[in-house]
Amino acid sequence: MRTAICPTQLHFRRLVRHLLGLTSGDRLLRFGRVLTDIDIVAYAERLFTTAAKVFVVVERDQDISGVLTLDLTSSGPTLGLSVSSWARNLGVGTALLQRAGVLARAHGVQTLFVPNLGFNSALQRLALSLGMNVMCASGVISAIDAVPPAGGQQEVQRIGFAGSVTLADEALRPDAENANADTPADAAMTPVAILS
Ligand SMILES: CC(C)(COP(=O)(O)OP(=O)(O)OC[C@H]1O[C@@H](n2cnc3c(N)ncnc32)[C@H](O)[C@@H]1OP(=O)(O)O)[C@@H](O)C(=O)NCCC(=O)NCCS
Numbered sequence: 001m002r003t004a005i006c007p008t009q010l011h012f013r014r015l016v017r018h019l020l021g022l023t024s025g026d027r028l029l030r031f032g033r034v035l036t037d038i039d040i041v042a043y044a045e046r047l048f049t050t051a052a053k054v055f056v057v058v059e060r061d062q063d064i065s066g067v068l069t070l071d072l073t074s075s076g077p078t079l080g081l082s083v084s085s086w087a088r089n090l091g092v093g094t095a096l097l098q099r100a101g102v103l104a105r106a107h108g109v110q111t112l113f114v115p116n117l118g119f120n121s122a123l124q125r126l127a128l129s130l131g132m133n134v135m136c137a138s139g140v141i142s143a144i145d146a147v148p149p150a151g152g153q154q155e156v157q158r159i160g161f162a163g164s165v166t167l168a169d170e171a172l173r174p175d176a177e178n179a180n181a182d183t184p185a186d187a188a189m190t191p192v193a194i195l196s
Contacts, residue, residue, distance in 0.1 A: 004055040016044045018064040032115030068096040079112040101165045117169040127167045131160025135168040
């Protein structure tokens, strides 16, 4: 069974290797843009100096197969998740997303923002299978959007997190300039569509 642990400086090189191994497409999904290798190293260095929650899955040979980052300090909590291509479809992503959900609940956070979620059908499926809600701007086409939500919106009750945690597309993040400073991100967000 794979478990997620908090990395130490000893994991730095392998963590960087994991992130550098992500393709351009993976980087776009994980970071919201295609970070250069130099950006990625700087990003990894920052992970050890910021308050972001970081979890990694370390394999028997000490390679890191998956990395979860949860920035709970920004205006809206941001989720970053990646699994090395050689370790996909083995449950690593599910384990890390589950950890993210538990952490979110422990911090009283209901909504985690994800870049380009509308284009990430794999992550949408993963979230729904764990009982999380998935919220994307309407009109975005994804594999699991094949059955259009009735009336533009549809809420799904599932086992696991039972809808207590929502993954929302970064595009739905409340406008920092217009948002009421007293209004938590969760309350300020207007749901557009919940996919099933
Ligand atoms: C999205 C991503 C994190 C998924 O990671 P993963 O480790 O492959 O996910 P899992 O293995 O837990 O689940 C993937 C599939 O494998 C299946 N699976 C899970 N455990 C399994 C197992 N032990 N054996 C076989 N299949 C399994 C899951 O049911 C799921 O099936 P589905 O595609 O029908 O939904 C990964 O593809 C990735 O890193 N993508 C690039 C970056 C990205 O998109 N990040 C998310 C945005 S922040």
